[in-house]
Amino acid sequence: MKYYCETISANELTRNTLALVLAGGEGSRLKDLTRWRAKPAVPFGGKYRIIDFVLSNCVNSGIRKIGVLTQYKSHSLIRHIQRAWSFMRYEVGEFVEIMPAQQRVDKDWYLGTADALYQNLDIMRRHSPEYVMVLGGDHIYSMDYSKMLIEHAKSGADVTIGCIEVPRMEATAFGVMSVDETLKITKFTEKPVDPDAMPGHPDLALASMGIYIFSTEFLFQKLIEDRDNPNSTHDFGKDIIPSVIEGWKVQAYPFVDEKKKPIYWRDVGTLDSFWKANLDLCTIEPELNLYNRDWPIWTYQAQMAPAKFTFDDAGRRGTAIDSLVAGGCIISGARIKRSVIGSGSRVHSYSLIKDSVLLPSVEVGQNCRIQNAVIDKGAVIPPDTIIGEDPIEDAKRFYVEAESGIILVTPEMLGQKLHTVR
Numbered sequence: 001m002k003y004y005c006e007t008i009s010a011n012e013l014t015r016n017t018l019a020l021v022l023a024g025g026e027g028s029r030l031k032d033l034t035r036w037r038a039k040p041a042v043p044f045g046g047k048y049r050i051i052d053f054v055l056s057n058c059v060n061s062g063i064r065k066i067g068v069l070t071q072y073k074s075h076s077l078i079r080h081i082q083r084a085w086s087f088m089r090y091e092v093g094e095f096v097e098i099m100p101a102q103q104r105v106d107k108d109w110y111l112g113t114a115d116a117l118y119q120n121l122d123i124m125r126r127h128s129p130e131y132v133m134v135l136g137g138d139h140i141y142s143m144d145y146s147k148m149l150i151e152h153a154k155s156g157a158d159v160t161i162g163c164i165e166v167p168r169m170e171a172t173a174f175g176v177m178s179v180d181e182t183l184k185i186t187k188f189t190e191k192p193v194d195p196d197a198m199p200g201h202p203d204l205a206l207a208s209m210g211i212y213i214f215s216t217e218f219l220f221q222k223l224i225e226d227r228d229n230p231n232s233t234h235d236f237g238k239d240i241i242p243s244v245i246e247g248w249k250v251q252a253y254p255f256v257d258e259k260k261k262p263i264y265w266r267d268v269g270t271l272d273s274f275w276k277a278n279l280d281l282c283t284i285e286p287e288l289n290l291y292n293r294d295w296p297i298w299t300y301q302a303q304m305a306p307a308k309f310t311f312d313d314a315g316r317r318g319t320a321i322d323s324l325v326a327g328g329c330i331i332s333g334a335r336i337k338r339s340v341i342g343s344g345s346r347v348h349s350y351s352l353i354k355d356s357v358l359l360p361s362v363e364v365g366q367n368c369r370i371q372n373a374v375i376d377k378g379a380v381i382p383p384d385t386i387i388g389e390d391p392i393e394d395a396k397r398f399y400v401e402a403e404s405g406i407i408l409v410t411p412e413m414l415g416q417k418l419h420t421v422r
Contacts, residue, residue: 010146014062018129023137024071029270032410040137041077043359046326047343051137052299060295061145064094069116071101084300112234118223132219136210140277141265148253152213157251162211164255165204165262171195175208175237185250190237264288272404278340278357282322304328316349376410
């Protein structure tokens with residue numbers, strides 16, 4: 001490993017880094033939203049896919065050697081990456097490579113996050129990176145990875161883990177770490193029942209963001225050791241990271257701003273968190289700024305006309321308040337409040353959409369009332385449909401989240417378009 005010195009620029013570090021995006025999970029907690037697609041391919045924010053955020057972070061940070069590891073229900077994800085990210089130029093050292101599970105080592109598919117990397121060791125060696133950054137493909141945030149790379153190189157760490165402060169009892173869904181005064185990690189527990197609190201902050205815990213920077217030879221060594229361990233589940237959080245706390249330098253990198261305040265980061269692994277993260281974008285000053293020209297979120301988008309709002313009659317006025325309405329939409333004499341309307345959608349006269357998320361290409365008929373709902377891509381809501389007012393009736397037709405009452409509506413639940421690419 002090269003020792004960091006002040007003359008090494010962020011550009012040199014990013015050029016010598018290979019980013020690997022783990023995008024092969026089943027995503028079962030999103031229920032029917034991932035019935036036909038991988039979680040990173042789920043539409044988000046009206047016009048994006050979830051994976052666009054991590055890939056945009058890489059490109060905007062100057063990291064342009066990227067591999068995306070896919071496995072379950074990956075067709076729409078692969079199709080999106082080919083359409084959205086083909087602008088990278090391999091001949092000048094830029095690429096987004098798709099690395100599907102293909103039984104490269106033996107007859108097993110990816111057995112865990114660590115095994116996914118192990119099965120692609122030959123590909124990683126071919127690129128000869130100085131550092132390997134491992135990223136989850138299913139989180140919503142904007143982050144300059146070059147700053148974390150600089151800290152990793154400065155500290156001489158074998159591995160650096162991105163972390164964020166969360167309420168202590170919410171940390172049961174994450175890997176939780178304890179650190180000393182130098183941010184060296186002294187303990188790491190995956191999804192603990194009783195998470196350790198931060199020093200001086202009994203109600204907070206340091207949770208892993210699923211972002212790891214490894215010095216390359218160290219990573220290769222640990223992947224091989226993990227593969228040879230018959231008791232391992234071949235997972236970073238459960239096996240690799242806990243095994244290197246003793247005897248190796250493992251650093252934490254808090255995701256905070258200049259005032260040491262946590263920056264916006266969301267795990268959208270559940271229907272409730274997915275709905276909330278979308279509606280976060282509708283606030284007057286959202287924490288996640290999609291309008292930052294210095295940090296664009298790149299994506300593929302079809303060539304569509306601008307959104308259109310029609311009719312100005314009493315009771316039949318096309319309006320949208322505190323909402324996002326993507327291109328190609330027609331709001332025809334309908335009212336939209338605190339909602340996200342995906343590209344190419346149409347909402348017909350006298351209908352009301354409130355506190356809801358419509359994925360692309362949804363059509364809502366006349367005289368509908370919809371609230372607290374997520375409507376999947378391509379669904380056609382019949383006229384006079386009411387969703388979100390009677391939980392008992394909703395549960396007969398759709399999926400209703402037990403605690404929050406958020407309702408998921410898919411084309412299949414409406415008897416439409418079985419087995420289509422989502």
